[in-house]
Structures are given as structure tokens and as C-alpha cells.
Amino acid sequence: MIEVCGLTKAFADAPALAGVTASFPPGTVTGLLGLNGAGKTTLLRVIAGLERPDSGTVTLCGRRLDVHTDPMRLLGVHLDPTTMDPRHTARRHLSWLAALGDIDRRRIDEVLAEVGLADLRHRRIAKLSMGARQRLAIAGALLAEPQVLIFDEPVNGLDVPGIVWLRKLLRRLAGEGCTIVVASHLLGEVALTADRLLVMERGRVAAAGRVDEIVPTDADPREHLEGLLLGMAAA
Known part of the structure; x- marks a missing residue:
């Protein structure tokens, strides 16, 4: 379980997070969506303890990450493979x-x-x-x-067998009770993998909930999400 409440974060007076409150339940894959600059990576970095929020709180399984005695067994982080x-x-x-x-x-x-x-x-x-x-x-x-895993664009660079492998891996881990958050630009893959969605716009939560709460039953999930993000770009 991840819970974030009232997170704010600015860089050189430019807001990256503006009061983000959200919950990520165990046993689920949450797709984190938004245009470039929406705050997705900043949110993941704050959850991982790599950025300190200006205000607000983050708890993992009911406690702050910095008070857990064994943080690596609590949280696994995938951010930028070029940093290795x-x-x-x-x-x-x-x-x-x-x-x-x-x-x-x-x-x-x-x-x-x-x-x-x-x-x-x-x-x-x-x-x-x-x-x-x-x-x-x-x-x-x-x-x-x-128990908790966060991924930032893990599909980049994977071929088709790799994408299918990752999808199965994430679904298996969720089935074992892990809390998983995946930021991705591949809307079709998010629609196939995620149980829940968190859509961000300009540092705020634009939509959050189960996929079937955000995508109409008779709609194509990829096309609906694409239209949602295109509408944000045009606003």
C-alpha cells in the first residue's frame, strides 16, 4: 500500500506537484499517466525518497520509508537505467x-x-x-x-517479447499481493496491464480509480486514454 497526501514540490518556483493525494492498494497494478511535465517522475521520486516534498506525506504499508528498518525489502525502484x-x-x-x-x-x-x-x-x-x-x-x-514496486517507463527499449514478459511479470507480482505503480506512455500496454489508473495534469490528479471507472464500458481503452491526454494537451 502506498498513500500520498497533499504532496507539493517545486523546482526553481516551477510547481511539479500541486497537492497530490492518492492511494495505491496492494495486489494491484496502477498505471500512472500524463503528458510530459505532468509530474509523474517527480511523484515516483518522492515516493522513493529520492526527492523531499515541500509539503505533504508519503507512507508505505502505513509508515514513512525513512523509519522502515529494511527499506529495500519494502520498496523496489526502477527509474532510469542509464544511471547504472x-x-x-x-x-x-x-x-x-x-x-x-x-x-x-x-x-x-x-x-x-x-x-x-x-x-x-x-x-x-x-x-x-x-x-x-x-x-x-x-x-x-x-x-x-x-512489497511495493515503482517503475518509470520500464517498457522503453524492450522488444515485443520483452513487453509481453514484463506484462506477465507485473500481473504475477500483483497476484502475489505486491503494490505496483507503472508510469508509461504506451497507452495500449497500460490498458492491458493496469487494474487502476492515476492520470496527472500539471502536477495535479486529473483522474484516479479503477480502469472501468475511468474508461467507459463500450470504449476502446487505448483510444479513450489517448483522447483524454490529447484533450489535456489542447487545454
């Missing part, structure tokens, strides 16, 4: 994360196999394709088997 050290191998990157979180090293090979990188474990990140880097970043988020 390109000199490290895939296995060394995960080994560093495992040491940071006091995670059993046997989990490294398990998660490499889970994301399909077992054969590339000794390849340097600089030599990996964008899709493989995405898989490695996803592996890092999964490493500690957390």
Missing part, C-alpha cells in the same frame, strides 16, 4: 545492490534468470542493449523481493 555504472557487469551491479541491502547473494543469480539475463551476467553494462539494460534495472528493483 557502465563499467560494471550485470552481476557486479546486482552484487553491489545486494551488499547495500544485506541480501543473500544467491538471490542475484535467481533474479538474473528471472529477467532473462543469466547468459549476460558477466557482460559490462556499456555493452548491453537498451532492452537488456531495462531488464537489469528491473532485476535491481526485484532483488530484495519487495
Whole structure:
């Protein structure tokens, strides 16, 4: 469970979040949608504790992240795969994360196999394709088997089999009770994967709820969401 209440955040007096209040229940995949600059990444970074809000609160499973004794087992974060050290191998990157979180090293090979990188474990990140880097970043988020997972554009760089794999992975994890939030521009994929939607516009929540509460029963989900975002762009 993630709960955010009254979040505000500004950068150089430009508001990125303007009173965001939302809940993300366990056992669900929430699609986080909005135009560029809507505040999606800022919201994820505040949830992850990478940005401090100007006001408001964030709780995960009922408590602030900074008071949890084992934060990596609570929250897994996928943000920008380009931030990984390109000199490290895939296995060394995960080994560093495992040491940071006091995670059993046997989990490294398990998660490499889970994301399909077992054969590339000794390849340097600089030599990996964008899709493989995405898989490695996803592996890092999964490493500690957390209760809550947040992903920022995890589909970028994945081929069609990779997209299908990720969709199945997210649905399986939600079925196991995880709270999952995914920011994505691929509206069709969001419609296929998400149970719930949070649509942001200029730092505010424009719509939130189950997919069937936001998308009319007789509407094509992708086309409806596309029209919703196009309307925001024209406003």
C-alpha cells in the first residue's frame, strides 16, 4: 500500500506537484499517466525518497520509508537505467545492490534468470542493449523481493517479447499481493496491464480509480486514454 497526501514540490518556483493525494492498494497494478511535465517522475521520486516534498506525506504499508528498518525489502525502484555504472557487469551491479541491502547473494543469480539475463551476467553494462539494460534495472528493483514496486517507463527499449514478459511479470507480482505503480506512455500496454489508473495534469490528479471507472464500458481503452491526454494537451 502506498498513500500520498497533499504532496507539493517545486523546482526553481516551477510547481511539479500541486497537492497530490492518492492511494495505491496492494495486489494491484496502477498505471500512472500524463503528458510530459505532468509530474509523474517527480511523484515516483518522492515516493522513493529520492526527492523531499515541500509539503505533504508519503507512507508505505502505513509508515514513512525513512523509519522502515529494511527499506529495500519494502520498496523496489526502477527509474532510469542509464544511471547504472557502465563499467560494471550485470552481476557486479546486482552484487553491489545486494551488499547495500544485506541480501543473500544467491538471490542475484535467481533474479538474473528471472529477467532473462543469466547468459549476460558477466557482460559490462556499456555493452548491453537498451532492452537488456531495462531488464537489469528491473532485476535491481526485484532483488530484495519487495512489497511495493515503482517503475518509470520500464517498457522503453524492450522488444515485443520483452513487453509481453514484463506484462506477465507485473500481473504475477500483483497476484502475489505486491503494490505496483507503472508510469508509461504506451497507452495500449497500460490498458492491458493496469487494474487502476492515476492520470496527472500539471502536477495535479486529473483522474484516479479503477480502469472501468475511468474508461467507459463500450470504449476502446487505448483510444479513450489517448483522447483524454490529447484533450489535456489542447487545454
